[in-house]
Amino acid sequence: MNFKQKLSAAVLKLNRFMQGRYGIDEISYCLLAISFILMIISRFDKLWFFYFPALVPLVLSIIRALSKNITARISEREKFLKAAEPIKAFIKLQRNKIRDRKTHKYFKCKKCNSVLRVPIGKGKIAITCPKCGNKFNKKT
Ligand SMILES: [Zn+2]
Incomplete structure (x- = not known):
């Protein structure tokens, strides 16, 4: 088996594993972004302890992606998108003001x-x- 065949076998295995699971959505991206920012902060000398809180959103997004309770995840996503609406509108207005x-x-x-x-x-x-x-x- 060459590398390409090994890779496609791994992708197939992953696809089979993710079947019936929720996967990634906007909340996941947001959690990953928060985690990423906290990790960058933790790189500063005296702020190393931010590393541990950075793991929380990362683990949460993984748990959500692997969740099989899809209806609960969808309702979370709807609530999240609704809550994010005013923030999105504010960002759009600021962008238009600059433009x-x-x-x-x-x-x-x-x-x-x-x-x-x-x-x-x-x-x-x-x-x-x-x-x-x-x-x-x-x-x-
Ligand atoms: Zn008016």
């Missing part, structure tokens, strides 16, 4: 909290919120 920094300014409607984007360099203008109709003056 549009030369052309647009962002304001928050004080009544309904929606974010409004207006072009820069128009002087003092009256802004009407398209969602709730609230009017306010801002300098752009």
Whole structure:
């Protein structure tokens, strides 16, 4: 048996082992990222003790991946994605603010909290919120 055959046999074995198990999802990636960050922190001289808490998310993600209780893992994933929504929205807004920094300014409607984007360099203008109709003056 050459190397290629050995490798494909190992892949087949792994596939058989993972059958009926949950595998990897967004939570796993998040846990692995946390673990990775803690491991990097633990590389600093006086912060070596971060190595042990770094193992916790790593072990958790492995346990989740090997779990056979798929319905429980799916409901965990749904809760996780729902909880991550505002964080994702915040990151997207910050990215857009950086992208549009030369052309647009962002304001928050004080009544309904929606974010409004207006072009820069128009002087003092009256802004009407398209969602709730609230009017306010801002300098752009
Ligand atoms: Zn509004």
